[in-house]
Amino acid sequence: MTTDDEVAEGDLHGRAMPVLNQDDVDALARAVQPILDSDEAVRRWCTRANVERFLRADRGNLAKATKRLTDTLKWRVAERPETRVCSACINKDLRSHYMNFVGWDRRGRALVYSDIGLAKDKTPSTNAEHCMQVLELLEPNLRPFPNDQYVWVVDFHQFSVYDMNPSVASACLGLFARSYPERLAGMIMVGAPMLFNGLYRAVCAFADPVTVKKVRFVVGPDGKGGGKAFDPVMDEFFDAETKAWLAAEMTENRKRWKEVAKRKSWMAATFAGRGSTHGWWQTLQPSKTKPPEPPVEGEGGHDIRGCESFRACDAFKNVAQAVRSRGAHGALTSRLADLAPEGIPEPEE
Structure with a gap:
């Protein structure tokens, strides 16, 4: 399995950034906490695993992950996809x-x-x-x-x-x-x-x-x-x-x-x-x-x-x-x- 920050082309088995900085995970969770406090459904959805997933998606870039997760939470509140x-x-x-x-x-x-x-x-x-x-x-x-x-x-x-x-x-x-x-x-x-x-x-x-x-x-x-x-x-x-x-x-x-x-x-x-x-x-x-x-x-x-x-x-x-x-x-x-x-x-x- 690939363990680098990026997964090789054609590799459908590896995962990028299998190990994350937990301080960054905590920071991302804190950044979206006001939205979670305002809505029970997104609070249940936004588990630590999901916070980690968004940080992983942006390869550890906290600013990008914060924007993407914030936008998604607002979308989930408005659309109720679940x-x-x-x-x-x-x-x-x-x-x-x-x-x-x-x-x-x-x-x-x-x-x-x-x-x-x-x-x-x-x-x-x-x-x-x-x-x-x-x-x-x-x-x-x-x-x-x-x-x-x-x-x-x-x-x-x-x-x-x-x-x-x-x-x-x-x-x-x-x-x-x-x-x-x-x-x-x-x-x-x-x-x-x-x-x-x-x-x-x-x-x-x-x-x-x-x-x-x-x-x-x-x-x-x-x-x-x-x-x-x-x-x-x-x-x-x-x-x-x-x-x-x-x-x-x-x-x-x-x-x-x-x-x-x-x-x-x-x-x-x-x-x-x-x-x-x-x-x-x-x-x-x-x-x-x-x-x-x-x-x-x-x-x-x-x-x-x-x-x-x-x-x-x-x-x-x-x-x-x-x-x-x-x-x-x-x-x-x-x-x-x-x-x-x-x-x-x-x-x-």
Whole structure:
């Protein structure tokens, strides 16, 4: 593991500044104490581990860390991100986005998986809002330092010109840098086509250089796209069960695209506890112009919410409970509430 102030390019395992000056940590905590004294929610959120994370993000620069943490605390007071879910997913289309917490890597860091083609919504603001939802669901379930991060696997197999808006990447990366520093361990981009090269160059021009260093390109399970071979990278980061889940998810989306693209919804699956049957929710929310299409089963019982061991862990249960609670009022999700196997919990304080 890298132990210097900086992490080498392509190193998705090392952490910068593993040892911090505790006097500086104390000074940063004191600097934001007035904000914490004024709000119980941010006081609970702003643990010493989070103070250390912001100081680490600015490589020990106390002035920069103070500004970043102060801005984040003020944003949290104004936006209350810990109470929100993606408005597009619960109100407009249950298939608006397909970026979710689905497991762990070998080191116990969270695994976030997204399929760009399955996301129906291309609006920068709501994509950033969905990223916020995912990260807020992760926050209380992350392991202690140095594994308090997530690895983001992004599947590009249906990437198109409709996904070329750099404002989407700008909105999401800006959110990560401002309010969730040192959370992203790395991005594994699977099956990225040549079309993506132009957008990637544009994004690199404004993205945090530290984030750019954390990207790896990997060939898809179908052999398409550029980068390193699929199996060695998956084996490096994930155990056999998680790797098999990722391969099954990506392969199903390629082989059965016309079927699953219309029907897969992580939000609906999480609300109702049904992750291997897709499109059942269309009978509850029929189109005004088309009759509902029949549901389809996942390949070999594949569950889009994650592998079996992940679905048995406390973090999975915590996320499902939080999503049902925070999203119960949605125009669409309110109609799924009675299908949740354990009922809908009371809204969080």
